[in-house]
Amino acid sequence: MSRRNFQLLLKTRRRELRRSATPAEVELWKYLRRRQVMGLRFRRQHSMGPYIMDFYCPEAKLCIEMDGPYHDHPEQIERDVRREKDLKMMGVDMLRFKNHVVFDDPEVIVESIKEHVLKWNIREY
DSSP states (O other): OOHHHHHHHHHHHHHHHHHTOOHHHHHHHHHHGGGTTTTOOOEEEEEETTEEEEEEETTTTEEEEEEOGGGGSHHHHHHHHHHHHHHHHTTOEEEEEEHHHHHHOHHHHHHHHHHHHHHTTSSOO
């Protein structure tokens, strides 16, 4: 597959993922959109290399992933570890949360993002 065709395929897939977002992704987006967390801009279903991230903040080089039961399967755990390692090599940090967290205590996610940003001095608070 040519690079151009691969990019078109990724673009189509990102669009599909945005349209069919999980309830947890929809809920978290309410907190991340419109620069509500420290004025940071997040993108939904952003791709980097062959990977599509649930949420990505370019300024902080931070990926937020929401994990449902699918991510508990051994094969998926291996893929997730490889993906996280590859993204880390591209300079992207990742925070992972189980889907239920955004419904049970969304502030845990927001505070984790803030801690990450402050830890790396990405933005004053």
